[in-house]
Amino acid sequence: MPGDSVMESYQALSGQFYYCSKGHPYLVTECGHQHHLTCPTCGVPIGDRIQGGKSTVAMKNSTRVGYILGSPDEQSPTPAPVRGLTPASCSIIRALMHSMLLWESCNDKCAGPVGLVQLIPFVQEDLMPTFLCSHLEKDVHHLGKAIGRSYDEALIVIHLVLQDIVDRKVASASNPEPHCCLATSDSREAWEVQFQTTYIHSTLQSMNTKVQSVIDLNLRTKKQGCNKRLLSIAYENKKADESNIEHLLWSFRTKITLESVLQMIDTMNLHSSCPILHSFLNQEMKLRATKYLPDIVHLQQYFHERYTPQILYKKIAGKTVGHFLNDSGGDREKLEKMISSLSKAWKLVRDKLPDHACGRLKLNTKYLVPDITKDTNLECLIPMTTGYGVCTTLLVDLLVCTYNDFIETCRIASNSRWQPQRIPISHLDACHLINFEQQLLPVLISYCQYLNFMDTDTKRIQLNLAALEKCIMDQFVLGKPFIMFDVPLIVFKRELTSTLRKKIIQEQLTEQDRAHLCSALRTPNQLKNTLEDISILLGFLSSMGGNGETYIRDYANKTLRMKPPAVPQFLKLKHIVSIWQALSVQLAIATHQEPFDQLEEEFLSDLEQSQKDELDIVLRRFNLDNLLGILYELVESHLKFSSQEELSLPLVQTVKAFLEVCGAQAILEFNEFPGSITFKQIVATWKHIALYKKSHQHEKQASS
Secondary structure (H helix, E strand, O other), rough: OOOOOOHHHHOOOOOEEOOOOOOOOEEEEEOOOOOOOOOOOOEEHHHEEOOOOOOOOEEOOOOOOOOOOOOOHHHHOOOOOOEOOHHHHHHHHHHHHHHHHHHHOOOOOOHHHHHHHOOOOOOHHHHHHHHHHHHHHHHHHHHHHHHHHHHHHHHHHHHHHHHHHHHHHHHHOOOOOOOOOOOHHHHHHHHHHHHEEEEEEEHHHHHHHHHHHHHHHHHHOOOOOOOHHHHHHHOOOOOOOOOOOOHHOOOOOOOOOHHHHHHHHHHHHOOOOOHHHHHHOHHHHHHHHHHHHHHHHHHHHHHHOOOOOOHHHHHOOOEHHHHHHHHOOOHHHHHHHHHHHHHHHHHHHHHHHOOOOOOOOOOOOHHHOOOOOOOOHHHOOOOOOOHHHHHHHHHHHHHHHOOOOOOHHHOOOOOOOOOOEEHHHHOHHHOOOOOOOOOHHEEEEEHHEEEEEEEOOEEEEEEOOHHHHHHHHHHOOOOOOEOOOOOOOOOOHHOOOHHHHHHHOOOOHHHHHHHHHHHHOOHHHHHHHHHHHHHHHHHHHHHHOOOOEHHHHHHHHHOOOOOOOOOOOEHHHHHHHHHHHHHHHHHHHHHOOOOOOOOOOHHHOOOOOOHHHHHHHHHHHOOOHHHHHHHOOOOOOOHHOOOOOOOEEHHHHHHHHHHHHHOOOHHHHHOOOOOOOOOHHHHHHHHHHHHHHHHHHHHHHOOO
């Protein structure tokens, strides 16, 4: 059964998880003290502020209990490994479980369907046997794919496992096994590994011989109505008359599949001798999805060019992919092709996304849409760090990581001096990727050998795994580069700082640090690029939090695997909001352009001359850089979403409330700020202060 992958991720972290009073988890590391006084998610008090001790209970395993496999139609068409189980082992265990449940549903002496309805409440009582039988058939089909055998032979393998269980039980009747407790996830996982090692692996290792012996036994058994000649021809167990064409029509050969080759490597324990082939077969589905990367990246670049990184939420709120295509004009055909590629990649790796970690970015399963169609929320297509946009961000990161990891495995295993080049993902083309989908099966078949055993007139398949691995390396991998992940992310303005301050305590830059930052970015283009990088970091930090003492360049490089922004090395995450403010203000002043996007008329009320005169008097006592930064953040994060009542409030009252809610440092001089200036005049106030600062800088330069 599927386990709690989130819990497994938590267990990989060093420390102990606790719940706040509203049920949100937070981490306490080795020091034994929480980093925040409030919950990073909802802001309620945690830790020592609650009843003198840490809040509520330790992190629990949220694995769902009962039958959770759902409908047979919901199962993947191909077998997949689960925890420590191989695809074949998982299929066998599920087949045994469904066989037991099917037997109970048809047995009058047991509770029957009535008892199973409590275990599987979403299936009607009279449909229970049909439901379980469909699942059992699916399990057998999965097993056949995993071991490269027919449906009938997969059934034989399940019977062989059952026979092995019975034989071992009879042999150990005098020394029975102790009772097995499956109350915890660890005990269940240990039982799965033990069952796989004891019963399944031993059967699969001798599968060829045992299956052939069962087939021979069936051929020797005289059954009425059984066409023994046809069976002999089908399984190539008897030489057919060369003048007869029957054997050409009915001959059965074991089907060669990627799953069967992987099962062969697992069964024969050839992981170390065929590392490239083993890695390739394990990751084949994800590697196949990488061919769609160029179109997906071009789609993300299209969004980045159309919308600025500080995109307004109103521009896409409530829109679907269909609405977007209808408004795309002459770009529709190109966009439909790119969205189709995204949809195909999504279908291939969607189930792998919840278990993939991108830095510390996590995927909320409520955003995991089943498919990408014209009715899908448009946010799913836009690379972001929150909401539905996380899906696209994680999808690209998963494909890039899978591809790079496989290239690195090949580089190490090849024992050659081959050093792959590195290309930016923005320059990615189909020729840079591993293109194997059309050629893989012919290559696989070309390295198969059909061995004829004269004593039994049977034929078996043998694969030259070493030669197959070398062919995959030479034909598909050599010359392929590493991919550098540098897709620009889009961040909603409203999300930039509102939650970040609650997760990381912020500090204002000193005058010296601010001057050092701005002096290194002399041109508007440098300011714009650095501001975009900082905006991306703000998006990640607002959703994930972080340690305020971490250096910004280290966080970008080591945690997010992106190019570090062009800021001084000594600046830390606790300065990032102040950096964003400083760069935004500096860019607005340097470009002489409108600093705020698409504001309605109601937000653009001008200042009266008396208000300007009153403001000029008090500005001499302010730190103008800090004041401009705070007002800029207030406009970007709150103004466009304010009510009419809020717009009429005094600006000084709004700023004080904003600083208190955000936990930002108070500006003491604000007690002297003109009370006649209202919140709806904040844009005019910001522009007046910017002009005031610029004119005083010119005066100082002239006097010096």
